Amino acid sequence: MTARFRFAPSPTGYLHVGNARAALFNWLEARRTGAEFLLRVEDTDRERSSSELVDNILESMRWLGLDWDGDIVFQADNLPAHTEAAMDLLARGLAYWCDCTSEQVQVRAKERGGPPGYNGFCRDRGLEKSEATALRFRVPDDGTTSFTDLVRGEVSFENSNLEDFVLLRSTGLPVFLLSNALDDAAMGITHVVRGEDHVPGTPKYLLLRDALGLGRPEVFAHLPMLVNEGRQKLSKRKDSVSVADFKAAGYLPEAMVNHLALLGWGPGDGVEQRRVEEIMELFRLTDVNSSPAFFDVKKLQAFNADRIRALPVETFVAAATP
Ligand code: GLU
Numbered sequence: 150m151t152a153r154f155r156f157a158p159s160p161t162g163y164l165h166v167g168n169a170r171a172a173l174f175n176w177l178e179a180r181r182t183g184a185e186f187l188l189r190v191e192d193t194d195r196e197r198s199s200s201e202l203v204d205n206i207l208e209s210m211r212w213l214g215l216d217w218d219g220d221i222v223f224q225a226d227n228l229p230a231h232t233e234a235a236m237d238l239l240a241r242g243l244a245y246w247c248d249c250t251s252e253q254v255q256v257r258a259k260e261r262g263g264p265p266g267y268n269g270f271c272r273d274r275g276l277e278k279s280e281a282t283a284l285r286f287r288v289p290d291d292g293t294t295s296f297t298d299l300v301r302g303e304v305s306f307e308n309s310n311l312e313d314f315v316l317l318r319s320t321g322l323p324v325f326l327l328s329n330a331l332d333d334a335a336m337g338i339t340h341v342v343r344g345e346d347h348v349p350g351t352p353k354y355l356l357l358r359d360a361l362g363l364g365r366p367e368v369f370a371h372l373p374m375l376v377n378e379g380r381q382k383l384s385k386r387k388d389s390v391s392v393a394d395f396k397a398a399g400y401l402p403e404a405m406v407n408h409l410a411l412l413g414w415g416p417g418d419g420v421e422q423r424r425v426e427e428i429m430e431l432f433r434l435t436d437v438n439s440s441p442a443f444f445d446v447k448k449l450q451a452f453n454a455d456r457i458r459a460l461p462v463e464t465f466v467a468a469a470t471p
Pocket of ligand 1: 156157158159191329342343344347
């Protein structure tokens with residue numbers, strides 16, 4: 150069976166460098182190994198998603214040269230299937246309706262002390278679906294949920310520390326986690342390569358897939374977070390992070406790709422500047438490390454300056470015209 154990678158951006162903002170790095174690492178490994186690289190737009194947050202943002206993401210990917218295989222999957226098209234899966238869990242006693250408000254959950258957590266979050270208050274109340282109820286997944290009380298991560302090694306969560314999480318909101322809409330886990334299964338994704346902010350959601354993703362008999366992806370790789378000069382997590386508000394902004398500021402895509410490739414990975418010989426074909430030959434997902442990666446704008450500028458100086462005159466004129 151052909152291995153399948155995917156990039157799954159949410160069109161709730163412009164494509165930022167962290168997402169672009171995730172797309173690039175998927176693309177490099179998939180293209181080098183002859184696997185497929187699919188694109189799924191996770192557009193289920195109707196209020197924050199827009200077609201303008203989808204266009205921005207696609208345009209930035211094309212600019213970086215990250216081509217994908219097959220048709221783009223739009224997650225919103227699959228919502229009926231996600232709801233159906235949630236109802237299946239309900240029918241099998243693996244999910245239940247809950248009418249607790251978030252204030253009630255907080256107050257109760259405070260009263261009992263210990264970890265915050267929902268403690269299964271409605272598990273056995275036998276509530277029916279109503280406008281006030283959300284559907285929650287019944288997390289097993291005991292045991293652990295573990296996975297092997299190519300970047301972080303063995304990752305393990307005690308089920309007793311996971312709350313009964315929401316599957317369907319009171320509006321009836323599936324939550325991100327459910328849609329994400331089910332679409333990966335429906336698309337036959339074998340390699341899940343994404344930012345480390347998704348580690349805490351992964352045990353829930355796996356519990357859901359297990360409960361629905363959907364098997365598990367073969368490989369997880371959670372990429373290290375990007376930090377700025379002050380070693381702070383890169384922030385959309387404080388740092389310049391939008392790929393389109395770099396394009397507009399005159400950066401060449403080759404310089405950007407080269408710099409993105411070094412965020413969590415480096416070639417054995419320490420030579421930093423390379424053409425993308427050479428990077429692809431050397432890149433190994435297994436060599437990605439887990440330490441925070443510095444998005445170094447000065448280094449990117451230096452790469453860009455070198456690339457610009459090396460351009461043939463006609464190419465330089467064409468690139469400078471806009
Ligand atoms: N849509 C998610 C995001 O943009 C990605 C989820 C994933 O890659 O699994 O953060």
